[in-house]
Amino acid sequence: MRAGIGRALESNAVAQALDKYIAERLTPLSWQGTAGQLYDLLNGYGIPDRSTWPRSPKGLADQLRRIAPAYRAKGIDISHLGHSREGAVWRIARMRATTDHATPPGTEGGIRYGAHRA
Numbered sequence: 001m002r003a004g005i006g007r008a009l010e011s012n013a014v015a016q017a018l019d020k021y022i023a024e025r026l027t028p029l030s031w032q033g034t035a036g037q038l039y040d041l042l043n044g045y046g047i048p049d050r051s052t053w054p055r056s057p058k059g060l061a062d063q064l065r066r067i068a069p070a071y072r073a074k075g076i077d078i079s080h081l082g083h084s085r086e087g088a089v090w091r092i093a094r095m096r097a098t099t100d101h102a103t104p105p106g107t108e109g110g111i112r113y114g115a116h117r118a
Contacts, residue, residue, distance in 0.1 A: 009070050013052040014063040017042040018092075022076070029076065029094035034087040035061040061088050 009015035021042060022029060031038075035057040042060070047053055054060045061080070068078040072095065081089040 009067060012063065012067055013047050013050075014042065014054065014060060015067050015070075017045040017047055018067075018071075020045045022092075029092070031093070032081070032089065032091040034084065034089055035064070036087050038064075038090060038092075057087060061090070064090060 009019070039054070039057040039060045043053075054063055064078050065080070071078050075095050077091070077093050077095045079091045081091055083089065
């Protein structure tokens with residue numbers, strides 16, 4: 001599965017620029033701002049094939065939506081937080097490892113498979 005995610009991202013110009021930015025700049029991984037700010041930021045990273053680069057911040061936002069599930073699988077959350085006066089607000093952050101475990105069936109209010117409600 002990881003190999004498939006890697007292949008999907010390596011062919012995406014936005015993912016290439018974002019990976020370079022993450023590798024060089026973000027420690028700890030956390031960035032928040034508008035799609036326009038991120039567009040300007042990532043536009044400075046050397047992308048060899050500019051033909052697939054988004055032509056606007058809105059195009060970048062569309063690409064972020066497409067690649068977000070693959071980045072979540074890599075432990076990086078890309079979230080659209082809504083809109084401000086300046087534009088669409090995004091956050092890129094490392095996901096925290098969760099230690100919460102699901103409640104086992106049949107305990108604490110869960111209905112066990114096959115059990116009927118009275």
